[in-house]
Amino acid sequence: MxxxxxxxxxxxxxxxxxxxxxxxxxxxxxxxxxxxxxxxxxxxxxxxxxxxxxxxxxxxxxxxxxxxxxxxxxxxxxxxxxxxxxxxxxxxxxxxxxxxxxxxxxxxxxxxxxxxxxxxxxxxxxxxxxxxxxxxxxxxxxxxxxxxxxxxxxxxxxxxxxxxxxxxxxxxxxxxxxxxxxxxxxxxxxxxxxxxxxxxxxxxxxxTRLAPPPAPSRREIVCDAALVGTWTWQPNRIGLDWFLESVVPLLPGDFRIHIAGHLPAGLSSRHPGVSFVGRVPDATEFVRGAAVIPLISRAGTGVQLKSIETFELGLPAVATTRSLRGIDRIPENCVVADEAEEFAEALLRLAKHGAASDVDGRDFYRRxxxxxxxxxxxxxxxxxxxxxxxxx
The missing domain is CATH 3.40.50.2000 (Glycogen Phosphorylase B;)
Known part of the structure; x- marks a missing residue:
């Protein structure tokens, strides 16, 4: 055919x-x-x-x-x-x-x-x-x-x-x-x-890849949480605004959050731990440097590829229900939270364990x-x- x-x-x-x-x-x-x-x-x-x-x-x-x-x-x-x-x-x-x-x-x-x-x-x-x-x-x-x-x-x-x-x-x-x-x-x-x-x-x-992901390996943690995306796309921007306005203020000042990707003009945060780092040469290595990945979708339809990539890599995550569209089996190191308070608490809890919470993402990929x-x-x-x- x-x-x-x-x-x-x-x-x-x-x-x-x-x-x-x-x-x-x-x-x-x-x-x-x-x-x-x-x-x-x-x-x-x-x-x-x-x-x-x-x-x-x-x-x-x-x-x-x-x-x-x-x-x-x-x-x-x-x-x-x-x-x-x-x-x-x-x-x-x-x-x-x-x-x-x-x-x-x-x-x-x-x-x-x-x-x-x-x-x-x-x-x-x-x-x-x-x-x-x-x-x-x-x-x-x-x-x-x-x-x-x-x-x-x-x-x-x-x-x-x-x-x-x-x-x-x-x-x-x-x-x-x-x-x-x-x-x-x-x-x-x-x-x-x-x-x-x-x-x-x-x-x-x-x-998100044509070949299976690698087996879990040692990674160096450089920040508590990392997000990457095209934030000028309105459904993504809605999620980011919720995260910055509702979740981030609940986190302690020494909680380090790195946000990469195409950012709209004028985006900012008063939280001292938030860094906007722009485009990064390797998005995979960027997220592997974080203790936990926030998956923050609050709008839109379809599937969130960043969620799938996170699970393929075996990284710990906190996800809204909207971030899990199109995914039937949620890895054991992912916490689902839709309220800002629950989301912030889960981020703090998972960030303490860091890479110790990693799982083997190859099984998720095969399924x-x-x-x-x-x-x-x-x-x-x-x-x-x-x-x-x-x-x-």
């Missing part, structure tokens, strides 16, 4: 975001199942695809809103309003529909599509309806937009997020209705999208990957049957 993996950003050599890590895991699982996969999408500016022989690049775009100039943001917004598209999809209109059609003709023959998230399909709606498809819902995007609207403080922001939510709800409904099968990254997202039956969908347990392969096969059976029916 030959499938076109239609995505906003094609895989690159070193996946940096949760979206890219998830894409790499799904593509690898498809190929383990014997599927020929050709990836179609945009490249990051200045970066080459990780698998150029099986990748068709529509052009180079930087889709990150925080990197865009004010005139660029205004241009995107104006075009989105005029075209009736979402803000996220209008950024992907660098290529024309004719460009996409030509790229698909060059790829052929193929049996169907894996439509990876709503952004590219929303930008070119209808172009991927001529063959059977599997829709990969990384998140319930309309729900995330609704939550962003609730947390926004400005009237314009609220209006724009509500507009995104309304448009995304329609796009997601159409993609699910047209798909032979739907893959979500968290089981609860199946119900939110109206595809909860086992004949319609499956949740994909993910892994996740085996379950991923099983769920991928369910979708392939459905799209295979639809492809044969279409060809008959």
């Amino acid at each position: 030959h499938l076109v993996f239609a995505t906003s950003i094609v895989p690159h050599a070193a996946p940096a975001t949760g979206y890219e890590i998830a894409n790499a895991a799904i593509i690898d699982a498809l190929r383990r199942a014997g599927v020929r996969v050709t990836v179609l999408g945009y490249a990051w500016p200045g970066k080459e695809p990780s698998d150029p022989e099986n990748t068709v690049v529509l052009g180079a775009v930087d889709v990150r809103t925080e990197n865009a100039s004010l005139p660029q943001k205004i241009e995107w917004l104006g075009k989105a309003m005029a075209a009736g598209l979402t803000f996220s999809s209008i950024k992907l209109r660098a290529a024309t529909p004719d460009n996409v059609k030509a790229a698909l003709r060059a790829i052929g023959p193929y049996d169907g599509y894996v439509i990876n998230a709503v952004q590219l399909a929303g930008a070119f709606e209808g172009l991927f309806a001529d063959k059977p498809s599997i829709f990969v819902a990384h998140n319930v995007e309309f729900r995330s937009a609704e939550e962003n609207a609730e947390s926004a403080t400005g009237l314009l922001q609220k209006f724009l997020y509500r507009r995104e939510a309304r448009l995304l709800k329609g796009i997601e409904a159409r993609l699910c209705a047209n798909a032979s099968f739907v893959w979500t990254l968290a089981d609860e997202d199946r119900q939110a999208l109206g595809v909860e039956g086992n004949l319609r969908s499956a949740a994909l347990p993910l892994v 996740q990957r085996d379950a991923l392969d099983a769920q991928v096969r369910l979708g392939l059976v459905k799209i295979g049957a639809a492809s044969r029916q279409a060809a008959a």
Whole structure:
């Protein structure tokens, strides 16, 4: 079977975001199942695809809103309003529909599509309806937009997020209705999208690496807690704000917290132990230097890849319930806490033990990957049957 993996950003050599890590895991699982996969999408500016022989690049775009100039943001917004598209999809209109059609003709023959998230399909709606498809819902995007609207403080922001939510709800409904099968990254997202039956969908347990993690080894503790992420993404920012405003003030002044990743302008904390360290060369080594990992998601849908990576590494963690979406078996060294007081107490308790609380994450990795392969096969059976029916 030959499938076109239609995505906003094609895989690159070193996946940096949760979206890219998830894409790499799904593509690898498809190929383990014997599927020929050709990836179609945009490249990051200045970066080459990780698998150029099986990748068709529509052009180079930087889709990150925080990197865009004010005139660029205004241009995107104006075009989105005029075209009736979402803000996220209008950024992907660098290529024309004719460009996409030509790229698909060059790829052929193929049996169907894996439509990876709503952004590219929303930008070119209808172009991927001529063959059977599997829709990969990384998140319930309309729900995330609704939550962003609730947390926004400005009237314009609220209006724009509500507009995104309304448009995304329609796009997601159409993609699910047209798909032979739907893959979500968290089981609860199946119900939110109206595809909860086992004949319609499956949740994909993910892994964050193509090879098993190493066995537990000695590590040097340089801070009590470490967090890394793209904090300019609104669902992540909601969790970070809760952590800094509600949890951190409950921790003693000598509790050392290192926060890495892309940070929004003006972010600060009065706690003397909090350090914002920006980008780090090796995120794995960064978190391995912490006694405990706070997993602080309070909004959004889909799965938290940082939680999965933490468990693969066997590191002790304190996690909110939202941080554990898409994860069935929680390691013994993870404490679940949703209230600020409980979260702070658990951080202090686990930080005292440090690396002594580590577990072997290889078993967690094996279970996740085996379950991923099983769920991928369910979708392939459905799209295979639809492809044969279409060809008959």
